[in-house]
Amino acid sequence: MDKALNEIKKESPFYTYLLLGIQFQENYSIRNLAIKFARTGDIVLLYNPSSVKKKPLWFLKALILHEIMHIINQHFRIKPKNAKEKKIWDLAMDAAINQYIPELDARSVPLNVLIEEGHGTDNDTIFVGPPAFMINATAEEYFEWIMNEFEKRKDFDVEALPDTFDDHSSLYNNPETTLEMILEITQNKIGKAFNMFGKELDSGLKQMISLSLQNSKVDWKTALRKFSGASKKGERYMTPLRPNRRYENLPGWKQEYKSKIAVIMDTSASIIDEELNQFITEIEKLSKYDVDIVLIQIDKSVTLVTKYISGKWKNLEVYGGGETNLQPAIDYAEKELNIEGLIIFTDGFVDIPHIKRRALFVLSSKYNHEFLEDAIKIYGKSSVIVLKN
Known part of the structure; x- marks a missing residue:
């Protein structure tokens, strides 16, 4: 880990600044690396020592940058509703990230290829990337695209899709702290890094961070309370992502x-x-x-x-x-x-x-x-x- 961090410091002042103050903790229960937030809202990078020591240096550097990119993209806001949706969000988030990390982008399997083939690979050195016709999109856009493709295919088996190489559960499940605290701390840190070293970044990444850092003129969390209590059930529709309780071979209702x-x-x-x-x-x-x-x-x-x-x-x-x-x-x-x-x-x-x-x-x-x-x-x-x- 020390060698990988030193290499990042030599190559990127932007990522180096973001890594300052991050806590590193060993965790043998995760596959490779993962991000979580401490009670104070500070970032904690978890890593499995057994897995890390087997990885080449370039690979470990890419994994660290990948975890930092989850923070930059505010993926801690995403809340999957169930296990199947989590699997789709995992792929969508990684597709949004890996395209900005050359080592992972070069080894990525495009989302559309995974969907067309209907399965993934057991080799965790192959990552998911965006379709060639959908570059520089967000996780939300990739999620919507995947869901639309599944609806077209009807019989698609979500479980056949590959697992991501990092664990996202700790990223968006943070019972010890609030989303507001996480946002305030991460936005402040990213803003300072961007102001000092943003010029060196890829244009697509620079554009995404610039918009993310713009201060909203509206407190939308408070403003949306105006519509609370007015919620109604939305449309009921058939989806292959939910099994039909009565008819095994038909899609269920959601x-x-x-x-x-x-x-x-x-x-x-x-x-x-x-x-x-x-x-x-x-x-x-x-x-x-x-x-x-x-x-x-x-x-x-x-x-x-x-x-x-x-x-x-x-x-x-x-x-x-x-x-x-x-x-x-x-x-x-x-x-x-x-x-x-x-x-x-x-x-x-x-x-x-x-x-x-x-x-x-x-x-x-x-x-x-x-x-x-x-x-x-x-x-x-x-x-x-x-x-x-």
């Missing part, structure tokens, strides 16, 4: 309980690029929470309806540029979507819409003061947030 929010983004001519960037940054931050987001773009009519997941900002096309009328988007969301509420991003240079569901207006820093006053009168003070510069 009930979706996650909160579903319609996010309406004003893309009219009065919205300038600075405001769009504010909106998209906040929508990306919101996507980190346990909500399903349907994004609706609107000028005088609905221009785009799409599901939004973390990382989608990179390829998000913005449509609009005409006059402003929020009502068509409100009507569409309330009539066509099974949602708990609406979050509306606008500059407020528009008539106040009529809304039947719970709603939150998020106004740009260049907002219309009259809209703010009218929205508070009609929907209450807690229904409006103003983004500051």
